[in-house]
Amino acid sequence: MGALVSGVPSVSVAAHELKSPLVLLRQLSLELLNGDLTDSQRQRILEQMVSVSEKGLRLTGDLTKTETLQQPLFDCYPLNPLSVTDDVANELSGLYKAHGRTLRVSRIRHLPPVVANHDLLRRILLNFADNALHYSDIHGVVELQAQLQRERDIVRLSVRDYGPSLPLASWRKLTSSLSNKQQMQARPLSSGLGLYISHQFASAMNGHIGAIRHRDGASFYVELPVSRQLSII
């Protein structure tokens, strides 16, 4: 387990990350133009194109936000973390459906509010959930989990996937990059850009991100301080 810290990604890393959705959009467009498709295939391709476009737009939006992260622009306030996990589950339901996966929210009762910015927290969880999609088993479930760690006064929001276990060497590389401020390593051959963005957003909320390796997958999480507002009242 390790808390994730930053390494600034290069423009070429960002360009590479954006290349994949653009390549896919182009291929699907060409198929639509030239392919001998049934109505249902055409509909599916169009839905996929929408999902892929949204993914690319999320990435460009995140990159823009990391450049303009300033506390006054991103006020933190007490919010119910489950309202954010619900938003993320709704927002990604189409993408998950397109991949034959399910994104499930594991609910717990009496979760206290956290001090956070709704938009930044939403973007962190979208990043984790989007990443988990590609590492979960076919027809598998990805879970959005919330956990109160009372002794530390924090709430941990995790995205848990049940894919193949990350090779130990790759995991060590990832966790070592967490503490050495080198270019952030994510899963094998991932650029780490999503983690970098998530780290920036978490830091802006006085939180931090981390990861846990399981025998059957991984959890990526963000920890945020519990709001003391209610206890003061």
Place this chain on the structure above:
Amino acid sequence: MSSPAERVVVVEDDELLAEHYLRILRRAGYEVYHAGHALTAIDVIDDARPHAILLDVLLTGTNALVLLHELQSHKDLASIPVVLATNLADQLAMDDVESYGVKRILDKATMHPEDVVAAIRWATRS
């Protein structure tokens, strides 16, 4: 009686792109199998005994060169022709990968669906 369809294994971890390959290759008459992880690719290839492999380079868990190395270590799999479809085409030279059975390198950013079919057809007949 028509001859059985030629088999192709697609190794691609982007599922939507893999689905696209499967559609276009099936429309072209191939029997197509998919491996989404390099870790499972050898098993799929071993089971399917394909006439050609369409292979992405940057894969979850490892990369195509590791898989190509492994294929070469199996006598019965070493001769299967491979087509690479990659975002790194400008960084790969045919001379470097030809010895691994690679017949074509397709640039994902510029290829057309019919290029994929043509490359597989060329690979299976060469």
